[in-house]
Amino acid sequence: MSELHKFLFDGLPVRGMIVRLTDAWTEVLRRRAGNTETGAYPPAVGELLGEMAAAGVLMQSNIKFNGALVLQIFGDGPVKLAVAEVQSDLGLRATATVSGGVEPGVRLPGMVNLGGTGRCAITLDPQDRQPGQQPYQGVVPLQDANGRKFDRLSDVLQHYMLQSEQLDATLVLAANGEVAAGLLIQRMPVKGEANLAGATESAEQGDDRLGHNEDYNRIAHLAASLTRDELLTLDVDTILRRLFWEERLLRFAPRQGVDGPRFACTCSRGRVAGMLRNLGVQEVESILAEREDIEVGCEYCGQQYRFDAVDAAQIFTSPAELPPGTRAVQ
Ligand SMILES: [Zn+2]
Numbered sequence: 001m002s003e004l005h006k007f008l009f010d011g012l013p014v015r016g017m018i019v020r021l022t023d024a025w026t027e028v029l030r031r032r033a034g035n036t037e038t039g040a041y042p043p044a045v046g047e048l049l050g051e052m053a054a055a056g057v058l059m060q061s062n063i064k065f066n067g068a069l070v071l072q073i074f075g076d077g078p079v080k081l082a083v084a085e086v087q088s089d090l091g092l093r094a095t096a097t098v099s100g101g102v103e104p105g106v107r108l109p110g111m112v113n114l115g116g117t118g119r120c121a122i123t124l125d126p127q128d129r130q131p132g133q134q135p136y137q138g139v140v141p142l143q144d145a146n147g148r149k150f151d152r153l154s155d156v157l158q159h160y161m162l163q164s165e166q167l168d169a170t171l172v173l174a175a176n177g178e179v180a181a182g183l184l185i186q187r188m189p190v191k192g193e194a195n196l197a198g199a200t201e202s203a204e205q206g207d208d209r210l211g212h213n214e215d216y217n218r219i220a221h222l223a224a225s226l227t228r229d230e231l232l233t234l235d236v237d238t239i240l241r242r243l244f245w246e247e248r249l250l251r252f253a254p255r256q257g258v259d260g261p262r263f264a265c266t267c268s269r270g271r272v273a274g275m276l277r278n279l280g281v282q283e284v285e286s287i288l289a290e291r292e293d294i295e296v297g298c299e300y301c302g303q304q305y306r307f308d309a310v311d312a313a314q315i316f317t318s319p320a321e322l323p324p325g326t327r328a329v330q
Contacts, residue, residue, distance in 0.1 A: 003256040004061060004090065005236050010248035012215040013188040016223070018181070018236050019057045019261060021092075025050055025180040027263035028094050032302040036295065042102040043177070045079055048111060050175020051153045052084035053094045054182035057261045058171075059122070059157075060086040062184070067126035067135075073142075073153075074119045075112025078102050082112070085300070088127070090255065091264030093301045108142060108156070109149040116149065118142040120156050138164055161186075168210055170220040174228035181231045183239070185223040187216040219247065267298035272305040273315050281316045288312055 002024040008015050028049070033040035041049065052071050060069040066088050073082045082096040102111060112118040120142060125135040140160045143149040150156045154171040161169040168187040175181070189208060211217070222243045230239065240249060254260070276284050276294065287294050294307045307315070 001256050002261045003236065003254050004057060004261055005240075005254045006061070006252040007240065008250040009215070009219060009244075010250050012219070012247075013213060014185065014216050014219050015188055016183065016185045016219075017058050017061060018183050018239060019054050019061075020236060021050070021054055021057070021180040021261055022178065024092060024261050024263045025053060025175070026178060028053065028301065029177060031265075031298075031304075032095070035297050035302045035304045037297055037304070038098075038302060041096065042098065043104050044102050044106045044111060045082070045096055045098055046177065047175045048073075048079070048108070048153060049082055049084065049094050049096050050180030051173040051182070052082060053086070053092055054173055054175065054180045055153065055157055055171070056084040056086040056092060056094075057090060058182050058184045060088065060090065061255075062186070063124070065124055065126070066128070067124060070121075070123040070125060072121045072123065073112050074121070076117045077109075077111050077114040079111045083300075086261075087264065090259075090261040092261060093263065093265045095300055095302055107151045108153060109151065113142040113149050116143060116147070120153075120160070122160065162210065166210065168213070168216050168220065170223045172223065172226050172228070172231055174231045176232055179232050183223055183226055183231060185216075185220055187213055219244070222247075263301075265298060265301040265303065267301060267303055267305075269305050272296045273307070276307065276312065277315050284312050284315070 002021045003019070005018045006015070007017070029041065029046060032038060052073070056069055056071045059071070069086050071084045073079070075081065078098055078100040079102065080097045080099060084092065084094040086092045118141070119139055121137055121139045123135050123137045129135065138160065140156060140163070142156055144159065150159070152173070154173045158169055158171045161167070167189065170185040172183040173181070226239065226243060234242070275296070284294065288309050292308065294312065295304055297304045
């Protein structure tokens, strides 16, 4: 079962989260693999997309916001676009557009940043967005200020979180064909406490500068020692015990099952049938005159819906599906 765990380091300005996507992640892969037009993702692309999905859950859980968090990579290599979308209720979906082959083991630059023009966008799209209101969007390059290309998605997002929130963050991400997982450790601001403490204000403010909090640095160092293999194969309790056995952790009840991260796409066979009905019987029949089936793939998850001549005929005769104001002829 997919799960999200949050925890605090007792008395320290540091918090953390671990996400493990299992069924939610394999559903993303299954839908793509079943699409006869695209076929399955090349393993390296699947890994990137799984890391995006895991990171999306961590970032969505990190903010108080009602709407969709959309993580997009616009690539200039064989992967043109990769998208992971996570709703406030942790429903998620993901997809990627791939042209040409991608060798196993290829890293971020080889997939999406060959020419150095790849971009990563983080969008917050509120659920109750007013007409004309723009969603918030942050766009970051896939290399640092010195032009050194980031090897991994975690480098890109760590960089983004440092810049946008001005707080230290450490991120470990990994994905394979069964699991997509992530560990995020973040330093929390101590400013409020410093103001109350009065006399110790200057020392506290020193701790509050990027990279200067000793407790955070120690915990971040431990977190960064987690290997991708450990992250993928160990359960959450074991990971936390191995990494932080000397720290005092306060753990929250995990979010799992109906309350946890899970696959969710708005597409359905009924919606595709409605779309074909809008195309009109003549158009649908002319498509079926050229081919056996009509295949419609969901652009957000890759799920393919197939309608043969019998299915198509039903779309146009089913009385329950008639638009309002018309009556079925008996
Ligand atoms: Zn879909």
